[in-house]
Amino acid sequence: MVQTLGCQMNVHDSRRIHEVLRHQGYEETDAVELADLILVNTCSVREKAEHKLMSLLGRLRPLKEARRDVVLGVAGCVAQQEGERLLKKVPYLDLVLGPDNIPDLPALLADVDAGRRRSLTVFDLDSPRFLAAAPDPAQPEITSFVTVMKGCDERCTYCIVPTTRGAERYRQADEIVAEVSALARGGVREVTLLGQTVNSWYEPGVSRPGLRAPSESAFAELLRRIAHEVPELLRLRYTSPHPRHITPELVQAHAELDLLPAHVHLPAQSGSDAVLKRMSRRYTQREYLERAHALKSARPGFTLSTDLIVGFPGETEEDFLGTLELVREAGFVAAFCFKYSPRPGTPALALGDDVSEELKQERLARLFEVVAEQQSAHLRSLVGTEVEVLVTARGDDGRWEGRSQRHEKVHVELGPTHTVMGELVRVRVAQAFDHSLLALGEGGRLTPPRRHLPVAEEQPA
Numbered sequence: 001m002v003q004t005l006g007c008q009m010n011v012h013d014s015r016r017i018h019e020v021l022r023h024q025g026y027e028e029t030d031a032v033e034l035a036d037l038i039l040v041n042t043c044s045v046r047e048k049a050e051h052k053l054m055s056l057l058g059r060l061r062p063l064k065e066a067r068r069d070v071v072l073g074v075a076g077c078v079a080q081q082e083g084e085r086l087l088k089k090v091p092y093l094d095l096v097l098g099p100d101n102i103p104d105l106p107a108l109l110a111d112v113d114a115g116r117r118r119s120l121t122v123f124d125l126d127s128p129r130f131l132a133a134a135p136d137p138a139q140p141e142i143t144s145f146v147t148v149m150k151g152c153d154e155r156c157t158y159c160i161v162p163t164t165r166g167a168e169r170y171r172q173a174d175e176i177v178a179e180v181s182a183l184a185r186g187g188v189r190e191v192t193l194l195g196q197t198v199n200s201w202y203e204p205g206v207s208r209p210g211l212r213a214p215s216e217s218a219f220a221e222l223l224r225r226i227a228h229e230v231p232e233l234l235r236l237r238y239t240s241p242h243p244r245h246i247t248p249e250l251v252q253a254h255a256e257l258d259l260l261p262a263h264v265h266l267p268a269q270s271g272s273d274a275v276l277k278r279m280s281r282r283y284t285q286r287e288y289l290e291r292a293h294a295l296k297s298a299r300p301g302f303t304l305s306t307d308l309i310v311g312f313p314g315e316t317e318e319d320f321l322g323t324l325e326l327v328r329e330a331g332f333v334a335a336f337c338f339k340y341s342p343r344p345g346t347p348a349l350a351l352g353d354d355v356s357e358e359l360k361q362e363r364l365a366r367l368f369e370v371v372a373e374q375q376s377a378h379l380r381s382l383v384g385t386e387v388e389v390l391v392t393a394r395g396d397d398g399r400w401e402g403r404s405q406r407h408e409k410v411h412v413e414l415g416p417t418h419t420v421m422g423e424l425v426r427v428r429v430a431q432a433f434d435h436s437l438l439a440l441g442e443g444g445r446l447t448p449p450r451r452h453l454p455v456a457e458e459q460p461a
């Protein structure tokens with residue numbers, strides 16, 4: 001059993017862990033009492049996430065004590081952060097596994113079987129390994145992740161990720177395109193390219209463009225290459241982009257490539273220049289908004305969502321009002337909002353944690369209110385319009401479920417029809433809920449899989 005906490009990187013890593021274990025003859029179970037191996041893939045981005053792990057381990061303790069042969073392991077970012085220390089802190093733990101050490105899992109499990117508790121948390125800095133996602137015929141996927149870079153060199157002052165995921169390492173374009181292509185041929189319809197600052201991607205071994213010459217963008221080229229070389233793919237997303245790598249070429253790619261959705265999740269963190277500077281985000285409110293508006297004008301109906309932090313050290317009421325202003329000006333249709341949480345070893349620790357819990361809570365609530373209002377106004381504005389939904393699930397109520405071209409969650413009611421799983425359906429929005437839409441298919445009008453290449457261009461042979 002693998003339990004996943006944290007972000008998409010962990011969701012993706014957990015799939016790779018499953019794959020490695022399947023090759024070892026393991027089968028996944030949802031029943032904790034049946035499991036011979038329990039692996040928790042952890043997150044440490046905020047203190048709360050770390051607490052979650054500790055309480056989960058506490059709950060697993062009686063089980064481990066009753067059945068000594070059960071192997072209990074911790075993977076992911078807390079594993080990387082704590083290493084050996086975690087084995088000392090949690091005496092009933094058998095295994096600690098860093099995010100770059102998933103391929104070493106079989107050898108570590110053999111050691112554990114031989115009675116040795118093991119910890120391996122070594123970054124693969126010299127020859128980075130990017131585990132490819134082989135399509136699994138037994139569990140066909142409609143959407144999938146593909147890693148293009150790992151680690152982070154940005155060092156935003158509040159963030160632990162550069163410690164838990166290490167220095168930036170980039171993957172060869174040929175390897176990325178080959179993986180996307182194999183997935184698409186295996187039936188995957190939507191790929192999300194993954195990286196902590198995904199749009200800073202450049203071809204390893206080639207001198208780095210983009211830093212001083214924002215008119216160059218290797219990432220936009222990568223998107224174009226995938227669009228041209230993988231005609232089976234219906235959608236190509238990426239997460240998380242950093243605002244300072246939103247180049248004119250990337251905006252242009254959004255304008256030209258139908259394959260890219262009309263939506264980007266672009267973390268802003270704050271709307272106050274003073275706070276952004278202390279966070280070391282390297283853009284101002286104005287620069288963020290310029291890039292946001294450029295993206296939004298690339299395509300009609302383009303939307304943005306974001307991540308925001310309240311209560312960063314020294315944040316005044318005026319700073320916070322700057323964040324509210326940014327939310328309104330950028331017109332975010334969704335946002336993940338967090339209270340600042342001091343993390344071990346981060347530069348922001350030196351700034352103290354001077355915004356009281358009460359004030360953080362109050363600002364969070366005010367922020368939620370503005371975001372929720374914008375979200376529901378946006379969803380209401382879509383009633384009566386047509387959306388293109390990539391169908392990825394069917395609910396218990398018989399309704400199909402999927403995401404629109406802008407990433408809104410859509411429940412789809414079709415008349416009697418054959419399965420539309422994995423297909424794009426064009427439907428009309430009938431009703432808006434708080435966080436999703438209901439659309440009716442009028443007897444199930446299906447769009448044929450569309451070509452996303454400009455008509456004049458030739459398909460690669």
Ligand code: SAH
Pocket residue numbers: 045046158159160161195196197240241242267269307308309338339340341342343
């Ligand atoms: N690489 C991504 C985000 C990784 S962490 C990016 O740069 O966009 C996901 C989100 O967690 C961040 O965007 C930030 O909003 C939040 N976060 C990170 N560290 C935090 C901290 N110490 N306290 C509160 N929120 C934090």
Ligand code: SF4
Pocket residue numbers: 152153154155156159160161162196197242
């Ligand atoms: Fe953390 Fe900043 Fe890197 Fe994102 S860009 S992972 S917030 S240091």
Ligand code: F3S
Pocket residue numbers: 005006007008009010042043044045076077160161164165
């Ligand atoms: Fe992701 Fe959490 Fe690690 S957000 S990178 S799992 S610290």
